[in-house]
Amino acid sequence: MENLTTEYLGLTLKSPLIVSSSRLTSTTGQLKEAEESGAGAVVLKSLFEEQINHHIHSFQSAPGSYPEADDYLSNYIHDNSVEAYLELIRSAKRNLSIPVIPSINCYTAKGWTGFAKNIEDAGADAIEINVFFLPVDRKKSAAESEKLYFDLIENLKRTVKIPIVLKIGYRFSxxxxxxxxxxxxxxxxxxxFNRFYEPDIDINRMEVIPASILSQDNERRYVLRWIGMASAQDIKIDISASTGVHSGQDAVKYLLAGATTVQVCSVLYNKGISYIKTMNGQISDWMSSKGFKNIHDFRGKLNYLNYEKPTVFERTQFMKYFSSFE
Ligand SMILES: Cc1cc2nc3c(=O)[nH]c(=O)nc-3n(C[C@H](O)[C@H](O)[C@H](O)COP(=O)(O)O)c2cc1C
Incomplete structure (x- = not known):
């Protein structure tokens, strides 16, 4: 086995593979299985902003929310208390030696952010903020919508000292x-990037239904360009790739594009948490075949800065193919 050790957020990980936030990271047993299978770190299932606000005040509908969503949330909140979440962090810290990264799912920049301190105090190694402010107000400019992210960061930075990671979508100007x-x-x-709930339409039942919950193999195409370009900037921010990693070879692509770590979710729903072991083996086999001993020997080798033809990252039109593709 080659050396898969990786530095992420100032933490040392045994592997660049991280189990990303989902129901698969909601019990100590699952987290332990992830560690035993060779995961470098785990991101716990997200605690929702509504859960925190419920904990702070008695639960009230957020303005503009929907009654049926409120029912769902009330039940969810009842079954998934904030105390239980803090206990999950403490239990994970007692039972695991790999970094434990709790996650908060939020859609506003205020109110709940002080709670991040409780997460820090429970022993978290870092905190991941799963954030997306869906811009649905046609009177609000892109800059106004994006300012919410900066307000959020400023509130959080005043609250915690542990590293903060933002899990973002790719729909920015x-x-x-x-x-x-x-x-x-x-x-x-x-x-x-995060992979959000998206609607689909069932034309037989005439209903709006969730589009596929698990990612497909071809979804990396939206991610690779931006990792290749973001990792080439001269700033020291770690990039954790997410979406469409279904094998060790897929993870290698993101590492070559400059990712520091690679998160996996759908593949583990399909093949089980223990599949991380196979994926680590695939990364190691590829490294041996290319003569790389360490991850940093090849990380970013094909990003915008290091690749000999960086303009491929800027190309958006299929000019060559439009003229010859049959
Ligand atoms: C069933 C399911 C539940 C998820 N729950 C969360 C969550 O609570 N918080 C979060 O940040 N991401 C959540 N995600 C997103 C995943 O962490 C991941 O970013 C996304 O699925 C893309 O990665 P993949 O292609 O490896 O699945 C969830 C994904 C799935 C499929």
Missing amino acids: NILYMIDQFYIRGIRGVVM
């Missing part, structure tokens, strides 16, 4: 600008 601004405000890492 200028992703590289945003990452730069996150870095200036003290963010240590970005997860690129």
Whole structure:
């Protein structure tokens, strides 16, 4: 086995593979299995902003939310208390030696952020903020919508000392600008990218239904460009790749594009948490075949800075293929 050791957020990981936030990281047993299978770190299932606010006040509907969503949330909140979440962090810290990264899922920049201190006090090694402010107000400019991210960071930075990671979507006018601004405000890492709930339509039942919950193999195409370009910037922000990693070879692609770590979720739903062991083996086999002894021997080798033809990252039109593709 080659050396897969990786530095992420100032923490030393035995492998660049991280089990990303989902129901698969919601019990100490699952987290232990992830560690035993060779995961470098675990991101706990997200605690929702509503859960925290419920904990702080008695639960009230957020303005503009929907009654049926409130029912769902009330039940969810009842079954998934904040105390239980803090206990999950403490238990994970007692039972695991790999870094434990709790996650908060939020859609506003205020109110709940003070709670991050409880997470820090429970022993978290870092905190991941799963953040997406869906811009649905046609009167609000992109800059106004994006300012919410900066307010959020400033609130959190006043509250905790542990590294903060932002798990973002890719729908920004200028992703590289945003990452730069996150870095200036003290963010240590970005997860690129979250894969959000999206609607689909069932034309037989005439209903709006969730689009596929698990990712497909071809979804890396949206991610690779931005990792290749973001990792080439001269700022010290770690990039954790997420979406569409279904094998060790897929993880190698993101590492070559400059990711510091690679998060996995759907593949583990399909193949079980223990599949991390196979994926670590695939990364190691590829490294041996290329003569690389350490991850840093090849990380970023094919990013915008290091690749001999960086303009491939800027190309958006298939000019060559439009003229010849049949
Ligand atoms: C069933 C399910 C639940 C998820 N729950 C969360 C969550 O609570 N918080 C979060 O940040 N991401 C959540 N995610 C997103 C994953 O962590 C991951 O970013 C996404 O699935 C893309 O990675 P993949 O292609 O490896 O699945 C969830 C994904 C799935 C499939």
